[in-house]
Amino acid sequence: MASQSRTAAIVGMYEWPKRLDRDVSAMQIKAASIAKALEDAGLKWSDVDGLYDANDGEGGGGLGLAPYLGLRPTVIDTTAVGGSAYEFQTAHALADIASGKCNVAVLSYGSKAASQRIPIGTGGASAASNWQSNMENPYGHTLVSSYAMVASRHMHQYGSTPEQLAEIAVTTRYHAMRNPQAVQAMNDLQFQGVSEVSIEDVLESRMIADPLHLLECCMVSDGGGALVIASADVARNTRKKPVWIIGSGQATKYRENKGDITTSAAAQSAPIAFGEAQVRPDEIDIAMIYDSFTITVAVMLEDLGFCKKGEFGDFVAGGRLRFDRPGALALNTDGGGLSSNHPGMRGLFLLLEATRQLRGESTAQVPGARLAVAHGNGGYLGHTHCGGTIILAAD
Amino acid sequence: MPNRPMPVFPEPDTQAFWEAAKRHELTYQQCNSCRGVVFTPRAHCTACGSLDLATKVSRGEGEVYTYSVVRQNRNPSFADLGAYAVAYIDLDEGFRMLSNVVGVNDPTKDVHCGQRVRVEWETQESGDYPIPVFRPI
Numbered sequence: 001m002a003s004q005s006r007t008a009a010i011v012g013m014y015e016w017p018k019r020l021d022r023d024v025s026a027m028q029i030k031a032a033s034i035a036k037a038l039e040d041a042g043l044k045w046s047d048v049d050g051l052y053d054a055n056d057g058e059g060g061g062g063l064g065l066a067p068y069l070g071l072r073p074t075v076i077d078t079t080a081v082g083g084s085a086y087e088f089q090t091a092h093a094l095a096d097i098a099s100g101k102c103n104v105a106v107l108s109y110g111s112k113a114a115s116q117r118i119p120i121g122t123g124g125a126s127a128a129s130n131w132q133s134n135m136e137n138p139y140g141h142t143l144v145s146s147y148a149m150v151a152s153r154h155m156h157q158y159g160s161t162p163e164q165l166a167e168i169a170v171t172t173r174y175h176a177m178r179n180p181q182a183v184q185a186m187n188d189l190q191f192q193g194v195s196e197v198s199i200e201d202v203l204e205s206r207m208i209a210d211p212l213h214l215l216e217c218c219m220v221s222d223g224g225g226a227l228v229i230a231s232a233d234v235a236r237n238t239r240k241k242p243v244w245i246i247g248s249g250q251a252t253k254y255r256e257n258k259g260d261i262t263t264s265a266a267a268q269s270a271p272i273a274f275g276e277a278q279v280r281p282d283e284i285d286i287a288m289i290y291d292s293f294t295i296t297v298a299v300m301l302e303d304l305g306f307c308k309k310g311e312f313g314d315f316v317a318g319g320r321l322r323f324d325r326p327g328a329l330a331l332n333t334d335g336g337g338l339s340s341n342h343p344g345m346r347g348l349f350l351l352l353e354a355t356r357q358l359r360g361e362s363t364a365q366v367p368g369a370r371l372a373v374a375h376g377n378g379g380y381l382g383h384t385h386c387g388g389t390i391i392l393a394a395d
Numbered sequence: 396m397p398n399r400p401m402p403v404f405p406e407p408d409t410q411a412f413w414e415a416a417k418r419h420e421l422t423y424q425q426c427n428s429c430r431g432v433v434f435t436p437r438a439h440c441t442a443c444g445s446l447d448l449a450t451k452v453s454r455g456e457g458e459v460y461t462y463s464v465v466r467q468n469r470n471p472s473f474a475d476l477g478a479y480a481v482a483y484i485d486l487d488e489g490f491r492m493l494s495n496v497v498g499v500n501d502p503t504k505d506v507h508c509g510q511r512v513r514v515e516w517e518t519q520e521s522g523d524y525p526i527p528v529f530r531p532i
Contacts, residue, residue, distance in 0.1 A: 119469050122467045122468055122469050128403075129402070129403035129404070129406050130406065131406065131408040131409060131435065131436070131437065132435065133403075134402035134403065134404075134406050134408075134409040134413070135402075135409060135412070135435045135436075135492075135493065136493050137399075137400040137402070138399040138400055138401070138402070138526045139399075139481055139493055139494055139495050139526075140399070140465055140468050140470065140472070140473040140476070140479060140481060140495070141465075141481045141493060142465055142467075142468055144463075144465075144467075145463040145464075145465045145481050146463075148463035149461045149462060149463045149481070149482075149483065150461070151463075152461045152462055152463055152508060153460065153461035153508060156461070156507075156508035156509070157508075206466075207464075207466050207503075208466055208467055209463045209464065209465050209466060209467070210463055210464040210466070210503055211463075212463075255483075255491065256491070257432055257434060257489055257490045257491045258485070258489065258491070259491070261460070261461055261483070382461075
């Protein structure tokens with residue numbers, strides 16, 4: 001792939017506006033979001049010839065989604081790597097478009113995690129039996145404690161502090177309070193106190209799994225959305241300015257004997273993506289990083305190359321990553337999974353908000369934003385996860 | 396008596412580990428070809444792909460690599476434990492194992508990275524397999 005190529009671009013997007021929506025199905029969220037994203041692009045239903053799906057939604061997937069929608073794609077990609085699926089699929093869509101396999105690719109997501117009361121973070125063991133579960137289920141390890149173990153080790157290894165982690169939640173809430181959908185989400189999901197928060201507020205919230213407090217954990221919401229990626233030829237005639245996909249990287253990382261739990265898959269995927277895009281981390285205006293928890297962002301700011309390993313604390317201190325602070329990148333400007341939208345696989349929303357920023361449409365808009373990174377994380381940090389890095393450029 | 400979830404069989408990779416657990420033996424594997432240490436149990440070497448692995452018995456001592464104290468778990472099997480410490484233990488033979496650190500007054504204060512620990516076998520109400528957990532030395 002040629003560097004800084006203008007082969008494919010995000011041309012349409014839609015984020016489902018409600019985070020508690022008992023009256024729709026996940027499949028309805030997907031179909032309606034695709035329709036709205038195509039409308040945003042100025043494209044027709046029948047223009048879609050590439051379908052990318054993470055096997056979410058009941059009755060969807062590689063066999064179910066096309067018939068539900070009534071489409072006849074020439075590419076079907078069902079890469080399912082949790083919350084990083086959408087970054088992986090964006091990379092695949094770029095390659096499929098570059099090789100001429102399709103021209104209009106659609107990614108979609110729909111989830112009812114909140115209204116079905118799915119206990120994502122604290123659900124405990126399942127009854128399934130496999131090579132991993134038989135070694136883990138006796139110990140009561142939860143999703144939250146898996147991330148918390150990374151935080152404990154990071155604190156031990158680098159001397160990072162609870163206050164430094166809390167700063168990340170403070171910054172994203174600051175952004176969320178400017179996003180009407182995020183405010184509605186927090187009200188609908190009955191957050192205690194829908195307002196900006198302080199470091200003290202975060203540290204005084206209930207401990208879920210030491211050292212992670214409630215306000216360091218993402219919400220569990222309903223939601224979904226869709227993204228339309230098109231070839232350069234198609235992108236010339238779409239309604240909005242295209243947002244170009246200029247770099248991508250993929251990686252996996254997992255628990256290993258003697259492995260370093262404080263380093264994530266991003267340490268492998270980011271250099272590939274930045275190399276392909278031929279840009280440096282210090283040139284990035286917007287960082288959309290999967291904030292399942294504060295520690296996820298901390299580790300990934302380091303692994304993406306924005307600061308040295310172990311030094312995220314100084315990088316985020318004093319509200320430095322707020323959208324209205326010039327001189328540093330802006331972090332998770334929609335409010336993130338912590339305070340706007342997390343139905344289980346947040347990766348799509350990272351791409352949506354990055355696109356808004358590069359179009360000039362965000363509710364916490366950084367003036368003149370030109371370059372954005374979206375880094376999705378799927379699976380469990382500190383256990384087994386996949387990381388997908390996408391670098392986007394304004395037209 | 397603790398009531399932890401039992402391993403579920405048939406499961407070919409992990410069956411031998413849990414049969415050894417009935418004898419209070421903490422086992423790991425080592426590759427006869429490249430000498431790499433394999434854990435959790437598998438039928439191939441994760442370093443070189445060899446199918447020739449030896450099963451060894453650990454001395455059961457190591458240190459806490461990292462940990463967290465779980466305050467909320469909706470699984471009823473853990474309801475009676477209160478707050479409990481999950482941890483990765485780096486055994487001296489070179490393998491890392493998920494377990495719990497037990498036998499401390501307050502897991503939120505008395506567990507830390509680098510702490511030396513030793514295995515002990517916890518009998519379960521829930522079934523026949525004793526569960527290996529670790530206690531500070």
